[in-house]
Structure formats: C-alpha cells, structure tokens
Amino acid sequence: MLTFLLRRALTVFLPTLLGISILIFGLMHAIPGNFVDILIGVGVDITPEQIKAIEASYGLDKPVPVQYLYWLGNVLRGNLGRSLRTGDPVAQEILRRLPITAELTAFALLIALAVAIPLGIIAALRRNATVDVAARVGSLVGVSIPNFLMGTLLILFFSLYLKGLFPTTGFVPLREGLVANLRSLFLPALSLGLAMTASVMRMMRSSLLEELGREYVTVARAKGLAE
Template identity: 40%
Template sequence: MLGRLVLARILDLALVLFGVSVIVFLMIRMIPGDAVAIMLGANAEVTPEAMAELRGRLGLDRPLVEQYLVWAGSALQGDLGSSVWTGRPVADEILLHLWPTLELTVLSLAIGAGLAVPVGCLMAQLRGRGADVAMRVGAIAGLTIPSFWLGIVMILLLAKLAPGFASLGYVPFSTDPIGNLQRMVLPTIALALPILANLSRLVRTAMLDALGQDYIRTARAKGAPERLVVYRHALRNALIPFVTSVGILTGYLLGGAIVVEQVFAIPGLGRLILGAIAERNYPLVQATILVVTLGFVLVNFMVDLLYGLIDPRVRG
C-alpha cells in the first residue's frame, strides 16, 4: 500500500537526519585547534576570561552529550542558534543565502534532466549510427570535465567575446529579472552539463532495454506509430531508474554548487558554509550542513514516492 510506503520512508528520513546531526555535531568538534581561541583571535585579544565567556555562551563547557541534546532540542523547535559574528539568528542567515543556491540548483536540474530525456531517447533510436556515437562521446566529455573548470573557461571566453556581458555576482530576480538570468546563464550551464551527460546515457541504456521487450514488439506488430511506441510504452519503464538518479544527483548538485558559487561569486549556501568553517562559527556550520542534508533527504523522499507511483510493484 502507498500509505505503508510513505510511513516507512518517513521513518527512514528521521533516522537519517538523526545520524547526520550526530556526525555533523561530532565532526565539527573534532577539528584540530581551539575553536574559541580562533574565533576570538580574529577580532580581539585572546584572554582566558574572554575564552571562558565565549565558551560558556556557546555551551562548549558542557559535556558533549548535553551539548548535543540542547542543540538538537532547540533545532526541533526551529531555533538553530545565533551566528557568533553577527549575532543574528542562524535561520535568517541561511534564508538570506538559500535563494541563490536554490535558484541555481533548480535551473541546472531542470535544464540537465529536462534535456536528458529527449536526448537519451534520440540516442536509443539512433543506436549504432554516427550521430549516436558523436552524442555518446559528448556525454563522456561532459562527465569528465569538472564544473568549476568549465565555469572558469566560459568566464575567460566571455570576457574575450562579450566583455559587456555580466557573468559574475548575483542580482535577485525580483529586483532585476534580466540581470538575474544573465548572471545565472554560465553557472547553470556549468552545473547542468554533467547532469545532462550522466542522465542521457542512463536514459539511452534504459530505453534500449525497454525497446527490446516483448510488449514493444507486440505494439509494433499491431501497427502502433513509432513515436507512440517510444514515448508512451517504452519511456514509462525507462523513467524508473531515471527518477531515482535525479534524486541522487540533486544531492551531488548541492555539493557541486558550492565550488561553482565560488567561481561565479554567487552569495549562496556554498560561500556561507566555507566562510563559517574558516571562522569556526559552530552554530552556523552545524545549521547550514543540517539544512543542506535535510534538502537532500526530502528530495529523495519525494523521489521514493514518485517511484512508487511509476512502478506499482513498489507499493506492495
């Protein structure tokens, strides 16, 4: 039953988030060096009194188990703490940097996954021909080229060919729609290309397998149009591994966006995480990584539900 599947996935989600929260909490505290001394050393003279005051304010003078329980309990109530430097709520800091990353991720995933289906189907239909070989070579190249390197090359080429084209920084869509899309073109291409290359090869393989099944031969024998055979009968079964891979790639896309954001000077979660790690801003690092993980887990949760809708056998 679908309800049983939903309940099982919710339990899995809770267990994964619990495990990730423990790992993040412990790993940050295992980083070599005194985090309190590093925090104070950037802005003030490091004295035992100042270190003790900050350690008490952050709760670092308590046992680890108590620290975790206090932090996890507050997080469950929506309180992710306050930034050590700005004093602002961590949730506000994350929301401020979330939208650029979310926009970049959605655009890249929409373009990469959206083009992968027709490209993969075309590769399957042209199997063994020159066009299929050329597209497969292009897909392999797209998988091997790092996104950050591709971004740097595109910035250099654009500086030569169109110096007036704005490719760095970020402008909110609500403020300047044209400027926003203009600045998102290159980073979106840099992130979408590996997704397109990966998923198109997956769709091609799944389509070739589906097109060789008996029910496809039966549909063709009954005189069904080739377009109907490919896009209605074969594609539905080929989408099962595709949907699963999209959920997995979303998590990697969030990770890849961190580097690409640095290349294109986009003030997203990637730059926020890197800055927080460098400053040993415990509350901000913990909350940001937890939010990114929550996004990844929720995406895979929705993919599991969609998987159950596509393949009725999963519901049982």
C-alpha cells in the same frame, strides 16, 4: 502506502540522519582549531576569563555528548544558531536566500531537461552510432566532474575567452531586469545543469531503449510502422 512510508522514515531515514549528524558533530570537534579564534579572529588579545565566558555562552564548556544533545534539541525546535559572519539567526539567513536558491535550481533543471531529453532520445534511436558513443562518453565525464570544478572551469573560460558575455561574479535580482537576472545566473545554473544533464540523459536513453525492445514495438516494426 502511507504506513509503509512512515515505517521507512522511522526505521531508515531518521536513523540515517541521526547517525550522520553524530558523525559530523564528532568530526567538527576532532579537527584542529579553536572556536573562539574563529569567532573573534586570530591574533586578537583576549584574556582566559573572556575565552571561558564566550565558551560558556555557546555551551562549549560542557562535555561533547551534552553539547550534541543541546544542539539537537535546538535543531528540533528550529533554532539553528547564529551566523558567525552577520550575527543573524541561521534560519533567517536560509529563508532570506531561499528564493535565489529556488530560482537557480529551476534554471539549472530547465537547462538539464532542455539538453538531456533530446540528446537521450537521439542516442537511443542511434544506438552504438557516433552520436550515441559521444553522448555516453560526455555523460560519463559530466557525472565524474564535481560541480565546483565545473564551475571553476566555466569561470576561467568565460573570463579569458568570452569576456563580457556572462558575468562571472555577482547576482542581479529579478526586479532589476529579467535579462540581467538570467545572465547573472547562467554560469552557476550551467555548472549545476551539466551534472544533472549527464544523469537525466543516461536515464532517458536506458528507458527509451527498454521501451524500444518491447514486443509491441517489434510488432509495429514488423507491420511496417516507421521509426
């Protein structure tokens, strides 16, 4: 099994990642814009010599293939560069925000499981009933709506109609109180959780219907065992 996984990683996963990185790197160089303008801001007076010095410091004076190989080598060593906003290493920025991301992901997963599992069971037990049709339509809508659009709709709804119930901006650390922390995470977790709910509910329903159609269930029903 381990050999199979390693073989799949070497023949599928790594080449796919490499291809995606080449594609994105090429697209970033193809889109209009100048890195120096982004770095220092548009409209700032700067001499051509200074521009060349900045480009040389970031390796942008090299050919694009050389730039890619330089970037790939840094990534493999764990050097993801520096943030344009703060100037700190990107890896350090990611590690700094990782606990919040993990907390948000766990909260979103909890919401998804709490809603999807009961709903999937009910939809399977009431197959083709109103609740099943509504659940399937809702799951289709949930899968179709992007997370950023769902988040925007939730912000608008809670800003206009349920003011003060949940904050639409900001984050409260856990050390400042559990309730305040969960309130600040609720809307983004709900936005992520609704998309996961749709997928988990569909899988739960299909899996349960498959089990309910097996022979041992038919025999149990024939013997008078209640649902």
